[in-house]
Amino acid sequence: MHEKTTLNQIKNTKTKWLFSFLILFFFTTLNAQVSAVEKIASYGYSKRFSDSSASKKIQQQALNLAKKKKNIDDEVICYSYLALTQRRLLHLKEFTRYADTAYILAQKSIKTRVKAFASLAMGNLKSYIDDKPQAIDHLLHSYTLFSKINAHDQCAKIAADISYLFSPASPEKVHKYAQEALEHAYKAKDPESKLYARLAYGGYLTDKLESGTEKDWQKTLDFLKTTVVLAEKESFDIISKSNIGIAYINLADLYSKGPKPINETALFDNLEKATAIAKKYNIKIIYRSAIGLQGFYYTEKGNYVKAEMLFIEGIKYQLSLPYTDNYLLATFYNCLKEVSAKRHDFEAYYAYDTLFTKYNQLKYNETTQKLLQNADARFESSKKMERIKQLELENELEQQNKLLGYGIAGVLLLGLVFMFRSYYFRQRYYLKREEILKQEQTNSELKLQLMEKETIENLATRLSLERRLLRSQMDPHFIFNALGNIQSMILQKDTIPAVSYLNKFAKLTRQILEQSRKETISLEEEIGTLKNYIELQQLRLNNSFEYAIVCDESVEEDILIPPLLIQPFIENAVEHGLKPKPKEEKGVLQINFSQQTQQRNLICTIKDNGIGLTASRKLKTNENHTSLSTTITDERLAKMQKDHPYAGFQVLERNADNGETGCIVIINIPIL
Known part of the structure; x- marks a missing residue:
């Protein structure tokens, strides 16, 4: 007994575990789904370096589309991408507006991915305005949420940013998040994420060199060289070109700090590549670092002329741009001051110092203004965050009160309903039970009778249509005339033609009998039946007419069509058009097939050079022959129009003004 209980407990535990796993998998899949609007916003964000206006x-x-659909989740993600783009463009006002909007709207969403994007935008804003504690809190929250839905590409970048924020105060956390950034990047298999993570981990290794050995330096060098190789190999797929430039700068800087003699070739090769990227994509920090490293190297080496030329070249390039970077100019003039002092060129030192003072003051003014803007932004953001928290508490309290009210009302309503139900239905239950059973039995009998009646009527209708269709195809006059001609040929001892035509007649009869019971036949089968029928008509009329059947290139012979639709019109063409023609005039019957693929429609055009509609009506020939073939065909096509609106036919008189006689019949046959 105890053993059985234990087994049941194990089964229940497994069932609960499996159920929990399925719920977790469902919500993970739901939260990880990327919408079409997010894909558009992500594509626009990817163009922020190459074309900021298009981005x-x-x-x-994408945002307008999300608003049109009234999809708050997509709106939050669009606002988050716009906020990150404004950071790249250094527009604090727009950056703040988009990030705040995303964060406020995200409170209305239940999706993990949406909340993760909002926290990412807010974390970047706090980092931009130098609010490190808040930046770390928001980025850690975003990192946790993205980890839940296995968004490894986002996790790699966020973990790298967190490692930078912890530097240099907490080396352990720098290492922890840089290592996690690498792990997520290689799971994501995304070149940009890998480079982002490797830069963070490379920064951690470089910081450790202050107390490291030459062996540590070599390990760091190998890591940074591998980073550069991977960046060059996958440069096309890396959107943030500035990161490629940073990889070159980091490697060059490491060479400059390495053991003597310095590998000058490798140093300048990496600096030249960094400078090229800086100029191509207008990345100021990369350009400043590349020129500065070269200048410092030549200054320490004692080549002051070369160092001065480099700094002057950097100043000329900066002044050629449509904007002025006071920080960069002040840095270069300060370097020129130091070079002039070492050369003992005090006249040049004075000139450079004057310009340094000018741009340094402008730089100081800009820095002061930026600090004030950041302080204002931090203050406004703090106010908004407090207001958001207050609103959240108010909403939560209001929601709780609503739920409590709904609960009480629901309990009372359920009690009243239960009491009424117990009183009312118990009274009526026994009274109506017998009546309901009798009614159900009567309904069942009626349904059965109705189904039997419908089945018999449908079967009768189908059989009637098949018989009428068969009769319309096998006209008695045609059968007797064909057999009479074959008999005449046998009596005249034309054995070979007689046998040939007898075979054709037998084959035609079998084909019509078989096809009249089929729903569909191939066009190839239909053409074969028409050929047998026309050749027998030629025999009956002593070859007084010729025929041709042509299929356009667009027509596929294996398409399926309803059977026995075309023959009645050929019968009319032969009987009422070609047969009455004078014997000295040769009759011609032309049949052409073309296909409208998109409309699923086959067009059959039948032309004859007979006497035409008007003359045929005047002759009133074959009064005793009642042909129902055209009427039945019209009924069949009319029934098909429900699913195939193009189904139908039209009969036209040929243009007598051009010397043409006869009729044209155009049949639109549905392809099934």
Whole structure:
């Protein structure tokens, strides 16, 4: 007994575990799903370096689409991408507005991915305005949420940013998040994420060299060289070109700090590549670092002329741009001051110092203004965050009160309903039970009778249609005339033609009998039946007419069509058009097939050079022959129009003004 109880407990535990796993998998899949609007916004964000104007335009289109659909989740993600783009463009006002909007709207969403994007945008804003504690809190929250839905590409970048924020105060956390960034990047298999993570881990290794050995330096060098190789190999797929430039700068800087003699070739090769990227993509910090490293190297080496030329070249390039970077100019003039002092060129030192003082003051003013803006932004952001928390508490309290009210009302309503139900239905239950059973039995009998009646009527209708269709195809006059001609040929001892035509007649009869019971036949089968029928008509009319059947190149012979639709019109063409023609005039019957693929429609055009509709009506020939074939065909095509609106036919008189006689029949046959 105890053993059985234990087994049941194990089974229940497994069932609960499996159920929990399925729930977790379902919500993970739901939260990880990327919408079409997010894909558009992400594509626009990817163009922020190559074409910032197009980047903002595409993201704004994605936002408008989300608003049109009234999808708050997509709106939050679009606002988050726009906020990150404004950070790249250094527009604090727009950056703040988009990040705050995303964060406020995200409170209305239940999706993990949406909340993760909002926290990412807010974390980047706090980092930009130098609010490190808040930046770390928001980025850690975003990192946790993205980890839950296995968004490894986002996790890699966020973990790298967190490692930078912890540097240099907490080396252990720098190492922890840089290592996790690498792990997520290689799971994501995304070149940009890998480079982002490797830069963070490379920064951690470089910081350790202050107390490291030459062996540590070599290990760091190998890591940074591998980073550069991977960046060059996958440069096309890396959107943030500045990261490639940083990889070159980091490697060059490491060479400059390495053991003597310094590998000058490797140093300058990496600096030249970094400078090229800085100029191509207008990345100021990369350009400043590349020129500065070269200048410092030549200054320490004692080549002051070369160092001065480099700094002057950097100043000329900066002054050629449509904007002024006071920080960069002040840095270069300060370097020129130091070079002039070492050369004992005090006249040049004075000139450079004057310009340094000018741009340094402008730089100081800009820095002061930025600090004030950041302080204002931090203050406004703090106020908004407090207001958001207050609103959240108010909403939560209001929601709790609503739920409590709904609960009480629901309990009372359920009690009243239960009491009424117990009183009312118990009274009526026994009274109506017998009546309901009798009614159900009567209904069942009626349904059975109705189904039997419908089945018999449908079967009768189908059999009637098949018989009428068969009769319309096998006209008695045609059968007797064909057999009479074959008999005449046998009596005249034309054995070979007689046998040939007898075979054709037998084959035609079998084909019509078989096809009249089929729903569909191939076009190839239909053409074969028509050929047998026309050749027998030629025999009956002593070859007084010729025929041709042509299929356009667009027609596929294995398409399926309803059977026995075309023969009645050929019968009319032969009987009422070609047969009455004078014997000295040769009759011609032309049949053409073309296909409308998109409409699923086969067009059959039948032309004859007979006497035409008007003359045929005047002759009133074959009054005793009542042909129902055209009427039945019209009924069949009319029934098909429900699913195939193009089904139908039209009969036209040929243009007598051009010397043409006869009729044209155009049949639109549905392809099944």
